[in-house]
Structure formats: structure tokens, C-alpha cells
Amino acid sequence: xxxxxxxxxxxxxxxxxxxxxxxxxxxxxxxxxxxxxxxxxxxxxxxxxxxxxxxxxxxxxxxxxxxxxxxxxxxxxxxxxxxxxxxxxxxxxxxxxxxxxxxxxxxxxxxxxxxxxxxxxxxxxxxxxxxxxxxxxxxxxxxxxxxxxxxxxxxxxxxxxxxxxxxxxxxxxxxxxxxxxxxxxxxxxxxxxxxx
Amino acid sequence: xxxxxxxxxxxxxxxxxxxxxxxxxxxxxxxxxxxxxxxxxxxxxxxxxxxxxxxxxxxxxxxxxxxxxxxxxxxxxxxxxxxxxxxxxxxxxxxxxxxxxxxxxxxxxxxxxxxxxxxxxxxxxxxxxxxxxxxxxxxxxxxxxxxxxxxxxxxxxxxxxxxxxxxxxxxxxxxxxxxxxxxxxxxxxxxxxxxxxxxxxxxxxxxxxxxxxxxxxxxxxxxxxxxxxxxxxxxxxxxxxxxxxxxxxxxxxxxxxxxxxxxxxxxxxxxxxxxxxxxxxxxxxxxxxxxxxxxxxxxxxxxxxxxxxxxxxxxxxxxxxxxxxxxxxxxxxxxxxxxxxxxxxxxxxxxxxxxxxxxxxxxxxxxxxxxxxxxxxxxxxxxxxxxxxxxxxxxxxxxxxxxxxxxxx
Numbered sequence: 001x002x003x004x005x006x007x008x009x010x011x012x013x014x015x016x017x018x019x020x021x022x023x024x025x026x027x028x029x030x031x032x033x034x035x036x037x038x039x040x041x042x043x044x045x046x047x048x049x050x051x052x053x054x055x056x057x058x059x060x061x062x063x064x065x066x067x068x069x070x071x072x073x074x075x076x077x078x079x080x081x082x083x084x085x086x087x088x089x090x091x092x093x094x095x096x097x098x099x100x101x102x103x104x105x106x107x108x109x110x111x112x113x114x115x116x117x118x119x120x121x122x123x124x125x126x127x128x129x130x131x132x133x134x135x136x137x138x139x140x141x142x143x144x145x146x147x148x149x150x151x152x153x154x155x156x157x158x159x160x161x162x163x164x165x166x167x168x169x170x171x172x173x174x175x176x177x178x179x180x181x182x183x184x185x186x187x188x189x190x191x192x193x194x195x196x
Numbered sequence: 197x198x199x200x201x202x203x204x205x206x207x208x209x210x211x212x213x214x215x216x217x218x219x220x221x222x223x224x225x226x227x228x229x230x231x232x233x234x235x236x237x238x239x240x241x242x243x244x245x246x247x248x249x250x251x252x253x254x255x256x257x258x259x260x261x262x263x264x265x266x267x268x269x270x271x272x273x274x275x276x277x278x279x280x281x282x283x284x285x286x287x288x289x290x291x292x293x294x295x296x297x298x299x300x301x302x303x304x305x306x307x308x309x310x311x312x313x314x315x316x317x318x319x320x321x322x323x324x325x326x327x328x329x330x331x332x333x334x335x336x337x338x339x340x341x342x343x344x345x346x347x348x349x350x351x352x353x354x355x356x357x358x359x360x361x362x363x364x365x366x367x368x369x370x371x372x373x374x375x376x377x378x379x380x381x382x383x384x385x386x387x388x389x390x391x392x393x394x395x396x397x398x399x400x401x402x403x404x405x406x407x408x409x410x411x412x413x414x415x416x417x418x419x420x421x422x423x424x425x426x427x428x429x430x431x432x433x434x435x436x437x438x439x440x441x442x443x444x445x446x447x448x449x450x451x452x453x454x455x456x457x458x459x460x461x462x463x464x465x466x467x468x469x470x471x472x473x474x475x476x477x478x479x480x481x482x483x484x485x486x487x488x489x490x491x492x493x494x495x496x497x498x499x500x501x502x503x504x505x506x507x508x509x510x511x512x513x514x515x516x517x518x519x520x521x522x523x524x525x526x527x528x529x530x531x532x533x534x535x536x537x538x539x540x541x542x543x544x545x546x547x548x549x550x551x552x553x554x555x556x557x558x559x560x561x562x563x564x565x566x567x568x569x570x571x572x573x574x575x576x577x578x579x580x581x582x583x584x585x586x587x588x589x590x591x592x593x594x595x596x597x598x599x600x601x602x603x604x605x
Binding site: 029030032033036037040041044045048049054055056057058059061062063065066069070096097133136148151152154155156157169171172173175176179180182183186188189 | 212214215216218219222223226227237238239241242243245246247249250253254255256259260263264266267268499545547548555556558567568572575
């Protein structure tokens with residue numbers, strides 16, 4: 001077995017910068033564990049926010065870290081942060097999972113999703129139903145939903161722009177619209193407002 | 197002011213300003229910092245509410261520990277992280293000369309270099325111009341009679357067999373894993389009409405012999421060194437250095453790594469070449485085994501999950517699956533990389549803890565491939581042909597050799 005040049009002496013606690021850990025893991029893959037430990041919960045949380053079951057989230061998380069480990073030698077810091085790179089893999093993994101399932105999906109499988117309806121009473125009902133974040137975010141246009149999910153996974157606006165492959169300005173505007181929409185769905189600040 | 201902003205939408209200038217404030221606010225929230233407080237209060241409250249609802253259930257500690265062990269076991273076994281996982285068909289499409297017919301590649305971040313595309317396009321055009329002039333001015337002494345076409349051969353003693361295996365198309369035997377081998381891989385290269393490329397012009401592009409099979413088309417080859425040509429179904433013959441030969445589908449060229457080979461597609465039809473090799477550390481980060489010029493190349497790579505400890509065969513098989521036919525995950529175990537040559541492959545995944553139960557599928561279409569199957573072995577349920585037509589795969593395997601297997605010359 002051929003091993004790359006010797007391991008880089010590194011203390012993950014005292015040198016917590018992602019890129020330092022990545023550089024070390026690229027030379028000594030055993031140090032990938034430090035990156036795994038740092039992000040496994042966030043990646044799992046992101047997968048869980050997009051997928052309907054714990055098992056599906058675990059499978060996706062497995063694929064994300066397997067892919068990340070396999071592709072680590074090609075990671076280049078000039079392409080963005082390691083976190084955005086990792087979440088890009090997660091994003092693509094989940095897209096693949098959902099795309100593969102699409103033909104089997106049926107409306108009956110999601111009876112809890114409220115329909116879009118401009119009627120104020122319906123919106124009020126939706127607010128009651130929208131106790132679940134899946135349902136809330138599911139009310140948004142797809143692009144806005146992806147941005148909110150990545151935000152809730154802890155990514156910054158610039159990292160999200162790298163993950164979804166659009167401009168920083170587009171992310172800002174989309175998330176602004178998303179938050180305004182969610183504000184209404186949550187009924188925040190609407191007391192005493194005349195909707196007419 | 198708040199209500200007016202919300203329900204009237206504000207002015208055109210308000211939106212980007214407020215969007216920027218919201219972005220700064222949210223950046224501070226995800227960074228665990230105290231936001232500056234410039235954001236409209238109900239928007240800030242909305243963000244806080246979302247994060248309160250988003251607190252995810254933590255992953256099962258047993259799952260986290262098992263996955264960590266699985267991933268790092270690969271590092272302990274192979275000594276290195278692996279390579280490509282899934283390669284879209286046209287990963288190097290910025291260098292495509294033929295009209296693109298497939299979907300846009302999905303590249304991993306860190307591999308996007310948009311600024312290189314114009315430079316690559318200019319370089320490709322210049323190279324094409326040079327190649328065109330050279331092709332036009334070809335000395336008569338370089339033209340040789342074409343090698344007659346012979347039907348493809350059938351492998352005599354494949355070390356790996358599966359029910360649907362049709363034939364072995366490339367085979368290279370090693371007494372042991374080369375000391376400088378890093379990973380193994382296949383490349384599928386499409387040469388457009390009148391396009392040319394040179395292999396072996398770089399100082400490092402693999403170890404062992406370099407094997408190339410013509411999968412389709414008619415191509416002219418000139419080798420600056422020793423090489424052997426195995427016409428489909430016939431015995432190998434040495435090629436004279438500097439002479440020009442015409443190869444057809446099924447022909448296999450073998451040359452020591454580093455031999456310079458000039459390929460030229462003088463026909464009006466595209467030419468497809470399949471190559472198989474071991475890469476070295478110096479190849480890492482470079483998907484193509486040679487400077488990609490007037491060719492479209494798809495490359496899949498794999499770091500062997502269980503490196504062979506003794507003699508082995510690095511082989512490429514052509515595997516055919518009829519509609520609904522599938523290769524179970526345990527039978528597909530020795531596969532390191534694969535290409536889909538015709539049809540659409542359905543990769544069926546399983547849970548690591550329950551390999552017998554499918555959990556999801558992933559389609560791979562013709563022209564695309566998958567690497568690192570070794571590391572995915574534990575979650576592979578089966579490879580299946582879901583379509584109505586025959587599926588043709590090119591699968592690369594590393595087969596440990598038993599003593600009683602007679603090596604192929």
C-alpha cells in the first residue's frame with residue numbers, strides 16, 4: 001500500500017481552522033475524523049430537514065461523508081470553504097435521493113401539506129397546522145426553501161451562494177422574501193392588522 | 197412603519213437594503229453572535245422562531261460512531277482518501293469539440309474554474325488548427341495499409357465471473373501492486389472527426405502498461421516507441437515505431453506507460469477510446485490521463501478498498517444486462533469502477549446495517565460512470581437494468597490471481 005507523504009503534525013483542538021484540518025487530512029486521511037466530528041451533526045440535521053425519516057437521513061449522511069472522504073484529495077480552498085463544499089455534496093446527495101423517489105411520490109403521501117390559499121382564514125388555519133418546520137418551509141418556492149434549510153444548518157449567505165450556485169445578491173433577496181413569507185405563515189406581528 | 201413595510205412592500209430601494217440587513221443579521225445568528233439589532237423586529241423574531249423550531253434531533257450516537265468507523269476504516273485500509281465518486285458524462289465539456297449532447301456537468305465545488313474555459317477554448321482552437329495543418333501535410337511514407345477488422349475476442353480465463361459477464365476487453369496482470377500506484381481508473385475518450393490527441397507526452401501518466409481499446413470508429417495511430425497491437429480476435433503483433441496504423445473497433449493497443457502515442461480521427465464519424473490504468477500520486481487532481489485537447493474525456497477512478505497483497509489482474513469487462521436483469525451487490529463486489537456504455541443503469545442502495553433491503557436508487561445514464569465502488573460496497577444492494585432495452589456496462593475489476601490461473605500474455 002502506498003501512503004502519501006508522512007502525516008502532518010496537527011492538534012485539531014488548537015488548530016481548529018477547517019482548511020488546516022483539510023490539508024492535514026489530504027496528507028493523512030486518518031485525520032478526516034476531526035472534520036467528520038465537526039460536521040456530522042450539522043450534515044445529519046440538514047439531511048433530516050430535507051428527508052422524511054431518520055433512516056433516510058442516516059443513509060444520506062453516510063453517502064455525504066463517504067463522498068466527501070473520497071473526493072477530499074481534489075478539494076481546493078480557492079473554491080470556497082470546506083463547509084460549503086461539504087454541504088454542496090449534501091445538497092446534491094439529497095437532490096439525487098429525491099429525484100430517484102419522484103416517480104413513486106404521490107399526493108396522498110403528504111396529506112399534511114396545506115395548499116396555497118390567499119384567503120386569510122385559510123392562512124390562519126395554516127398557521128395552526130404549520131407547527132412543523134417541514135410544513136412551513138414546504139410553503140416556500142423551492143429555491144427559497146433550499147436557502148432557508150441551509151441557513152438553518154448554519155451556513156452563511158456566501159456559503160449558501162456557493163452551494164446552490166447562484167450569486168450572493170440573489171441569495172440575499174431570496175432569503176429576504178422567504179423570511180417575509182414565513183413571518184406571515186407564523187403570524188408574527190399580525191395582531192391588530194387589517195388585512196383588507 | 198413595520199406594518200406599512202410589510203404589507204406595502206416598501207420602496208424599490210428598501211428591498212436590497214433590508215435584504216442586506218437581514219443577511220448580516222442571519223450571519224450573526226448562525227455564527228452564534230449577538231446580532232446588531234438593525235433588522236426590522238418582526239423579521240428578526242421570525243428568524244429566531246425558525247431556529248427555535250429547527251433544533252434537530254441529534255443523530256443516533258451509535259450511527260455516528262459506526263459511520264465514523266466505516267469511513268476511517270477506508271483510510272486505515274488504503275492509506276489514503278479515494279477519488280471520484282460519480283462523474284457526469286461531460287465533466288470536461290469546456291474542452292469539447294463535438295457538439296455537446298448531454299446535460300450540464302455537476303461539478304464539486306473547488307473544481308469550478310470558469311476562468312479557464314475561455315483559455316481552454318482558445319488553446320483547443322489553436323491546437324485544432326495545428327493538427328489540421330499536420331494532418332493535411334502527411335508524408336506518404338507514413339501511410340500504411342489498414343489492419344483488417346476481426347470480430348471481438350472472448351476472454352479465456354477471466355478471474356472474476358458474474359452471470360451476465362460477456363467478455364473481458366482489457367486485461368493486465370501484476371505480480372504485486374506497483375509501489376507508486378495510487379488509484380485505478382478508466383477513461384472514455386471521444387475524438388471528434390478530424391481531431392487528434394497525443395498520449396504519453398507528460399512525464400507521469402500512470403504505471404504499468406497503458407491499455408487502450410477502440411470502442412467505436414476508425415482511428416489512425418502512430419507510436420513513438422515500442423507497442424503491441426492486438427487486433428480484435430487475433431494475436432498480438434508489435435508495432436513499428438513511427439509508422440502509422442489504422443485501428444478499428446475492438447482493437448487493443450498496449451504500450452509501456454510513458455510511450456508517446458499520436459491518435460488522429462481522419463474519419464467523418466466520432467471515435468471512442470477506452471483506457472485502463474493505475475495512476476500515481478502525481479496524477480492526483482488531474483482527471484484526464486493526458487492534456488485534454490480535442491477530445492471529450494470521462495474518467496472514473498477508485499482507490500482499491502482492499503488492495504491486493506499478491507498477484508492480481510486489472511481487467512475491464514463488458515457486462516450486458518437484459519431488461520430487469522440485475523447483478524447482486526455481493527457479486528458486484530470486485531467492481532472498482534464502471535461506465536454505462538448503452539442504456540441506463542440503476543444502482544440500488546441498501547442500508548449498511550441491512551444490505552438485503554433496498555433503500556433507494558440512483559440512475560446512471562449512457563456515457564456516465566461511477567468510481568469508488570469499493571468504498572460503497574457495504575451499501576450496494578444491486579446493479580439493475582430498469583429499462584426496456586439491453587444495458588451495456590464496462591466494469592473494471594481487480595481480481596486476485598490463484599496460482600492455477602494461467603496468465604494471459
